[in-house]
Amino acid sequence: MNEIIELLQRKSLVWHAKEKKQIHDVTSSGYNELDHNLQGGFPNVGVVEVRSDIGIGELRLLLPNIQRQAQNRLTVFIHPPGFINAEHMHNQGFDLENILIITPNSINEALWASEQCLKSGACCTVLLWSQSLEVHQVRRFQVAAEQGNCLHLLLKSTQTNTLSIPVSLSLQLSPHPNGIEVSIPKRRGGWPLPEFIVDMSFNWPALTLDKPSNNILLFPTAKAV
Amino acid sequence: MTLWLYLHFPVLQLDTLYSAHEEEPVIIVEAKRNAIVQFNKSAAMQGIKFGMGLGTASSLCGDLLVYPYQEEVEKEKLLEIAQWLYIITSDIAFFEPNGILLRVSNMLTLYDGLDNYWQALKTLLTQLNLHFHYATAYSPLAAQLLAQSGFNQTTDNNKILLSAVKQHSLTKTTLAPKIIEKLNRIGVNNLQALLNIPIADIAKRFDISLVNYVGRLTGDFQHPINFYIPPIQFKRRLELLFDIENTQWLVRPITLLLHKLESFLTLREQVAHEITITLHQRDAGNVELVVNSAQGDNTAKKWLTLSSLTLESIKIESPVHSITLLASHVAAKKIIAVDLFSGFQGNTSPLELLSLLQAKLGKQAITGLTLTEDARPELTSQFCEPFSTAVTLSVENKLRPSLLLPKPERLTDKVSIVQGPERIATGWWDGHPIVRDYFVARSTEGRWLWIFRNHTKEWFLHGAFS
Numbered sequence: 001m002n003e004i005i006e007l008l009q010r011k012s013l014v015w016h017a018k019e020k021k022q023i024h025d026v027t028s029s030g031y032n033e034l035d036h037n038l039q040g041g042f043p044n045v046g047v048v049e050v051r052s053d054i055g056i057g058e059l060r061l062l063l064p065n066i067q068r069q070a071q072n073r074l075t076v077f078i079h080p081p082g083f084i085n086a087e088h089m090h091n092q093g094f095d096l097e098n099i100l101i102i103t104p105n106s107i108n109e110a111l112w113a114s115e116q117c118l119k120s121g122a123c124c125t126v127l128l129w130s131q132s133l134e135v136h137q138v139r140r141f142q143v144a145a146e147q148g149n150c151l152h153l154l155l156k157s158t159q160t161n162t163l164s165i166p167v168s169l170s171l172q173l174s175p176h177p178n179g180i181e182v183s184i185p186k187r188r189g190g191w192p193l194p195e196f197i198v199d200m201s202f203n204w205p206a207l208t209l210d211k212p213s214n215n216i217l218l219f220p221t222a223k224a225v
Numbered sequence: 226m227t228l229w230l231y232l233h234f235p236v237l238q239l240d241t242l243y244s245a246h247e248e249e250p251v252i253i254v255e256a257k258r259n260a261i262v263q264f265n266k267s268a269a270m271q272g273i274k275f276g277m278g279l280g281t282a283s284s285l286c287g288d289l290l291v292y293p294y295q296e297e298v299e300k301e302k303l304l305e306i307a308q309w310l311y312i313i314t315s316d317i318a319f320f321e322p323n324g325i326l327l328r329v330s331n332m333l334t335l336y337d338g339l340d341n342y343w344q345a346l347k348t349l350l351t352q353l354n355l356h357f358h359y360a361t362a363y364s365p366l367a368a369q370l371l372a373q374s375g376f377n378q379t380t381d382n383n384k385i386l387l388s389a390v391k392q393h394s395l396t397k398t399t400l401a402p403k404i405i406e407k408l409n410r411i412g413v414n415n416l417q418a419l420l421n422i423p424i425a426d427i428a429k430r431f432d433i434s435l436v437n438y439v440g441r442l443t444g445d446f447q448h449p450i451n452f453y454i455p456p457i458q459f460k461r462r463l464e465l466l467f468d469i470e471n472t473q474w475l476v477r478p479i480t481l482l483l484h485k486l487e488s489f490l491t492l493r494e495q496v497a498h499e500i501t502i503t504l505h506q507r508d509a510g511n512v513e514l515v516v517n518s519a520q521g522d523n524t525a526k527k528w529l530t531l532s533s534l535t536l537e538s539i540k541i542e543s544p545v546h547s548i549t550l551l552a553s554h555v556a557a558k559k560i561i562a563v564d565l566f567s568g569f570q571g572n573t574s575p576l577e578l579l580s581l582l583q584a585k586l587g588k589q590a591i592t593g594l595t596l597t598e599d600a601r602p603e604l605t606s607q608f609c610e611p612f613s614t615a616v617t618l619s620v621e622n623k624l625r626p627s628l629l630l631p632k633p634e635r636l637t638d639k640v641s642i643v644q645g646p647e648r649i650a651t652g653w654w655d656g657h658p659i660v661r662d663y664f665v666a667r668s669t670e671g672r673w674l675w676i677f678r679n680h681t682k683e684w685f686l687h688g689a690f691s
Contacts, residue, residue: 054689055628056671056673056691057673057690059628060690081628081691082688085606085629086596096595096596099593099594103590116581121573122573122574
């Protein structure tokens, strides 16, 4: 019995309430529904996994939070699936000086670069697009992120295997006409959450299908005399 | 009269060799004469002597390491010594290939006497780990003569110096053998006898070169000397005792060079932004490594981290026999002021991080973002050197995708158009005109795309509102 517990502990598959690490501060994500469900917003430090297809609005969901945290520290994009558009970043209120884009030649270089950025302390957020990550690699990221006081966002496609990796928070995103449908399969110190919808119609009115209904004016009908 | 100090380095080339094993006998042979000119202690223990032929030497000792004598190596080393000594003494002249002359007289006021001056000089010299002989005299030639014969004293007493000079036989001097023979015939065998002859008599009987020599030896004649002016750049070459094939092993000799760089930079209150390490290969061309530090560093430790990262990415085709280190960009050291109250501070600055990344991934892998005034979407957002973003223009807040494709691709997805069109027709002035109607569209899978139709009614995908 004891052996099994030890084994489980060693593989850190057991969560002890007493070992609860100091909960880092959170920063608002900029979306009320998300803030509500995450009890305040995204963590400031740690590894956050985001499973999503490209183009459904995943960056638009994450960027307001990154922008709030930045405070003259760097935002690093590693191996993005396209060119990051300066115009968009500028519109979102980013200081373009503090953006670095890394296009590594191999997956190993990408991993190395993100670890260096994480632990440097010069970066605020590191976004890494990578499909397959192993448990030990994520654990290294976690340590590096704590060391450098940095948030690591791992962006993956939804098709990849859903092996559990030791992240602080895991988000699963799927498209929704009104914004994004988010489910939280895993988060540290909390229960998984079922799907909820993040309404983007306020931030991105042009990129939602159902317009908010409160701006509909009734056609003036002739008043009954 | 001016006092001079001559430093003679008898085994200079031997001292420059980078050796991991001090115990092995090493000799340096002058190929033309087939004579041994330099050897180390363990070779001397085996019975090696100056002027021996290579055959005799190898019969005395089986496992000799033999190197050809190279005058250039010694000259280069002399330059390095001069750079080093320039810290404490001003007038330095070369007596190639293995001597350095210092003008002492005008340094004495600063150091308050010859002894202090010599102590300062000696401390510096011992740090170089070189074998040397030294002597002072009131003329360059006399100092050279004394130092080469191992006088190893510093004194400003002219009597002692003169009597020491007079003891030497003519063969030790730099006089031509012909003149020495002539002098021998009239019974002049040593300098004592030569200096006893009045200079007017010498002039009558011998040609002008001997007169000049005697005049310069006694200090009566001026000896024209070109003094050394230090270069601004740091450049050192290290010969390896063994050829190295493994790039991992190159780290140690490179560390030696980096430490020299560090002392060079520290003394001048400078930092290097770029260093070039040249690996000279035995049977192939040179390999050049350019290592950058965006912030500028002067410590060997930091440069070593950066260089070893760069070393990882290169391949050497054939063994490396020597290494050159050149500090290609140096600048004055800047103090980075950090505010105590500005909150969190990492232990690495952004520029340091940048150099680290560039060293490993290559310079082209890391870019920054910048905005331009061009209306063509592919030119509005551009990559630039990191941290070199131009002053941001006030850009109209237009709906633009967060991700752009490197090149517009033919639209293959089924989409429904949500917004548009936005016509962009521009670029006629530089030969890359575009006429496009942009639309925001949503694909059936729910992706928000930025698509356009060109003037020939073809549809392309240009970005995603990711």
